Amino acid sequence: MCCRISYSSYALERAKWQFKLGGSIEVLAQGTINPSDAAVIIGGRGQEFEAQEAKFGFTGKEGGLVINARSESIFTKPMFSSSALYRRCLVPAESFAEWDADKNRVEFRLPGKELMYLAGLWKISEDETRFVVITAPANDSVRSVHDRMPLIIDADEARAWIFDEDAAKKLLGKTLPDLEQLRGEEQLSLF
Numbered sequence: 001m002c003c004r005i006s007y008s009s010y011a012l013e014r015a016k017w018q019f020k021l022g023g024s025i026e027v028l029a030q031g032t033i034n035p036s037d038a039a040v041i042i043g044g045r046g047q048e049f050e051a052q053e054a055k056f057g058f059t060g061k062e063g064g065l066v067i068n069a070r071s072e073s074i075f076t077k078p079m080f081s082s083s084a085l086y087r088r089c090l091v092p093a094e095s096f097a098e099w100d101a102d103k104n105r106v107e108f109r110l111p112g113k114e115l116m117y118l119a120g121l122w123k124i125s126e127d128e129t130r131f132v133v134i135t136a137p138a139n140d141s142v143r144s145v146h147d148r149m150p151l152i153i154d155a156d157e158a159r160a161w162i163f164d165e166d167a168a169k170k171l172l173g174k175t176l177p178d179l180e181q182l183r184g185e186e187q188l189s190l191f
Contacts, residue, residue, distance in 0.1 A: 003067060004097040005033040005056070005133070006107070011115050012040055015092040018115075018155050019049040032097070035067045041122055041131050043089040044162040054089075054122055054129040069121055071136040071151050071172045080132070083121035088162050090117040090153055091133055095182070100145045107182040108142060110152070119151035119161060119171070134172075141178040152176055 008031075015021070019042060033039045035057045042051050057065030058079060066079065074084040093116055095107045110116040119134040135148040142149040153161045153171065160167035 005091060005093045006031060006095045007092055011092055011094050014115050021049055021051045035065050041089040041091055041120060043122060047163060052129060054131040058130050058132050059125050067132055068135045069132045071134050074134060080121055083123045087122045088168055089120045089122045089131060090158055091120045093118050096150060098146045106145045108179040110177060111180045117153045119153050136176060139176045
């Protein structure tokens with residue numbers, strides 16, 4: 001789940017303002033962020049939020065990309081456990097996309113909000129920063145398309161998610177918000 005993320009320069013400026021991020025956030029890509037693309041993530045240094053560039057996906061054992069981590073096992077799986085303890089992040093997104101059973105792209109947005117934050121983990125691998133998106137069991141608003149959905153962290157939960165391990169563990173079991181589905185003739189099919 002969560003194999004495409006979309007955001008614009010406006011969304012990044014909103015995140016910069018919301019988290020009082022110093023300096024400039026370079027817009028690495030706009031529109032759809034695919035696995036292995038560079039994107040902006042928000043992590044922490046000391047007790048301050050910090051934006052950084054990262055590539056979407058951890059390198060797996062077989063050399064392929066692992067783009068998601070299950071919320072139920074991030075603290076126990078060797079690939080994720082160190083990041084779950086020390087390197088949690090937020091991935092700004094205006095929407096994310098998945099494909100339905102008929103191979104049609106379906107975008108999901110948070111109703112009434114311009115921006116949402118997907119829970120993630122990051123690490124340094126092969127001299128570059130990489131991230132994955134954490135997924136949880138899908139709620140009713142997503143389940144017709146996929147059985148998993150990103151763990152969505154509210155802006156007022158961000159400090160707890162990034163800086164407090166015990167609070168982060170509690171957030172893994174939070175009730176996820178209902179999302180709106182965007183389907184349309186203009187959207188691309190997977191095949």
